[in-house]
Amino acid sequence: MAKRRITGSFVALITPxxxxxxxxxxxxxxxxxxxxxxxxxxxxxxxxxxEVSMLSPEERHRIVAETMAMKAGxxxxxxxxxxxxxxxxxxxxxxxxxxxxDGAIIAAPAYICASNADIVGFFLDVADxxxxxxxxxxxPPRVKTDLSPQDILTIAAHPNVLVHKESTGRVGQVxxxxxxxxxxxxxxxxxxxxxxxxxxxxxxxxGTANMTGNIIPREMAEISRPWFDExxxxxxxxxxxxxxxxxxxxxxxxxxxPVKSLMAAVGLPAGPLRKPxxxxxxxxxxxxxxxxxxxxxxxxxxxRIPDSALIAAE
Numbered sequence: 001m002a003k004r005r006i007t008g009s010f011v012a013l014i015t016p017x018x019x020x021x022x023x024x025x026x027x028x029x030x031x032x033x034x035x036x037x038x039x040x041x042x043x044x045x046x047x048x049x050x051e052v053s054m055l056s057p058e059e060r061h062r063i064v065a066e067t068m069a070m071k072a073g074x075x076x077x078x079x080x081x082x083x084x085x086x087x088x089x090x091x092x093x094x095x096x097x098x099x100x101x102d103g104a105i106i107a108a109p110a111y112i113c114a115s116n117a118d119i120v121g122f123f124l125d126v127a128d129x130x131x132x133x134x135x136x137x138x139x140p141p142r143v144k145t146d147l148s149p150q151d152i153l154t155i156a157a158h159p160n161v162l163v164h165k166e167s168t169g170r171v172g173q174v175x176x177x178x179x180x181x182x183x184x185x186x187x188x189x190x191x192x193x194x195x196x197x198x199x200x201x202x203x204x205x206x207g208t209a210n211m212t213g214n215i216i217p218r219e220m221a222e223i224s225r226p227w228f229d230e231x232x233x234x235x236x237x238x239x240x241x242x243x244x245x246x247x248x249x250x251x252x253x254x255x256x257x258p259v260k261s262l263m264a265a266v267g268l269p270a271g272p273l274r275k276p277x278x279x280x281x282x283x284x285x286x287x288x289x290x291x292x293x294x295x296x297x298x299x300x301x302x303x304r305i306p307d308s309a310l311i312a313a314e
Contacts, residue, residue, distance in 0.1 A: 002183055003159070003162055003183050003184065004162065005162075005185050005206060006041055006042055006076065006162065006163055006185045006206065006207070007041060007185065007206045007207050007224075007225075007226050008039070008040065008041035008042075008206075008207045008221060008224045008225060008226075009038075009039070009040045009041055009042075009207060009208060009210060009213050009217070009220045009221040009223075009224035010040070010041055010042045010043070010044060010078075010163070010165075010187060010207055010208065010209040010210065010224075011035055011040050011042070011043050011044065011210060011211075011213035011214060011217065011220065012043075012044045012047040012048070012049035012050065012209065012210065012211045012213075012214075013028075013031060013032075013035070013043045013044060013045050013047075013049065013050060013214065014031070014049055014050055014051075014214055014256050014259065014260050014263065014270060015028075015045075015046065015050040015051050015052075015055070015063070016028055016030075016031060016269040016270050016271050017270075017271035017272055017273075017274070018271055019271065019272065021271075021272060021274055021275075023059055023062065023063060024269055024271055025066050025067075026269070027269025027270070027271070028045075028063070028066070028067050028070065028269075029070050030268075030269050031214075031268070031269060032067065032070050032071075032072075032075070034217060034268075035075055035213070035217055036072065036073045036074075036075045038213075038217030038218045038221055039217075039218065039221040040075060040213060040217055040220075040221055041074075041075070041076065041207065041221075041224075042075065042076035042077070042078055042102070042103075043075060043076070043077060043078065044078050044079070044080060044105050044209065045063060045064075045067055045077060045078070045079050045080065046060060046063060046064075046079055046080040046081075047080040047105060047137075048080075048139075048142060048255060048256075049211045049214070049255050049256040049259070050080065050256070051256065051273065051274050051277075052080045052082075053110070054274040060092065061095055063079075064079055064095060064096050064099050064101065065099050068099040068100050068101060071100070076102040076103065077101055077102050078101065078102055078103040078104060078105055078135065079092075079096045079101050079103075079104050079105070080104075080105050080107075081093045081096055081104040081105070081106060082105075082106050082107045082108075082109060082110075083109065084109050084110075084111075084112075085109065086122050086125050086126065089106060089109070089122075089126050090125070090126055090129045090130070092104070093106075093126060093129070093130045093131075093132065093134070094129075094130075094131065096132065097130065097131040097132040101132055102132065102133070103132050103133040103134060103135060103162065103163070104130065104132060104133075104134050104135070105134070105135045105136075105137055105163070105165070106123060106126055106134055106135070106136055106137065107136075107137040107138075107139050107142065107143055108122065108139075108143040108144075108145035109122070109143070110142065110143045110144075111143075113144045113145070114145060116145065116146075116147060116148065116151055119145045119147065119151075120147075120151050120154055120155060123136055123155045123158075123161070124154075124155060124158055127155075127158045127160040127161050128158075128160070130160055133160055133161070133162040133163075134160060134161055134162070134163075135161070135162060135163030135164065135165065135185075135209075136152070136155055136156075136161060136163070136164050136165070137165045137167065137209075138152065138164070138165070138166050138167060138168060139165075139167040139189075140167070140168060141167065142167075146168065148173075149173050149176040149177055149180070152164055152166075152177055152182075153177065153180050153182055156177075156182040156183070156184040157182070157183075161184060162184060162185060163184065163185045163187060163209070164177070164182075164184050164185070164186055164187065165187045165188065165189065165209040166186070166187070166188045166189065166196060166200070167188070167189040167191070167194065167196075168194070168196075169193075169194045169195060169196070171195065171196065171199045174186070174188065174196060174199055174200050174203060174205070175199070175203055178200075178203040178204045178205065179203075185206040185207065186200065186204070186205045186206055187200070187205060187206060187207050187208055187209040188200040188205060188208055188209070189208075189209065189210070190208045190209075190210035190211060190212050190213075190220070190223075190247060190250075191247075191251045192244060192247045192248050192251065193248075193251060197223065197240065198240070201223075201224075201226070201227055201236060202227065202233070204226075204227070205226070206226050207224040207225070207226065208220065208223065208224040210224065211250060211255050211256065211259055212243075212246060212247055212250045212259065214256075214259050214260075214263060215246065215250070215259055215262055215263060215268075215292075215297075216243055216246055216295075216297065218300075219239050219242075219243045219246075220243075222235060222236070222239040223236060223239045223240050223243070242295070243295065245291045245294070245295070246288075246291050246292070246295060249262070249287065249288045249291050250262075252284070252288075253280065253284070254277075256273070257273060257277055257278075257279065257280060258280060258284075258288060260273055260279070261273075261279040261280035261281075261285055261288070262280075262285070262288045262289070262292065264279065265285060265288075265289060265305070265309055266289075266292065266303035266304055266305055267303065267304045268303075285309070286309065286310050286311060289305050289309055289310050290310055292305065293305060293310070
């Protein structure tokens, strides 16, 4: 039986925090409502955009339990469940499953620099043990491990693997994966510098697993629509080119620093970044706010931009 497909915008949500760096659960509720209203297909909670590596196990468990209690409508709740080992990862997945999560996204464990064969085995072991669907994330800039097309196709053949997110800069790799027609949703990172969005969608990709949807969720929902009809490529081109300045801004520093800084500046629940990360300020932040104003996002979303914030700090 064919697997179900996730299509459209899969937003890697930030983790909103209070001024004392505790988790802002009310903020999570607001952000989830925004994504539902914008037409996002799914959210990834506690991915790298959610500062997951700086959350304690207790915080991770609490976030799953409390955000699942907020679930409403068709928006799927997926959780970043990667741990430092196979056993720890499976434990996080099972806890998410026990709370009713729709799925779990897994990357190679950071820092250990395991061989590709070991990481393929890691994904398959987690998929075997998981009570819920999983997605895999090929993200060599963060974890060093860089999966080949054959590695990905091997993992994608597992009946419990539903999503693949690619974050290399290799268009040829995406082409090889799409040409093989795996029974899986093929998605890409929304970084314009990696250059994968246009070719992934043109080659038959199912959407984007994106960070920029935190600040422009409706636009990312349009950019992430699969090309199922002849009109969609033209809609895609319009939305992609119009919003390219914002895509570049969101990736102008390590994620989630730019997007979380911008969200906090316009009044969205975001809060501070956990140290050692610090928020943008001065001209860097002002440049993002000017892009936001130029795109008309104040009127579209009700964002609040103090005029003083548009002027770089001296």
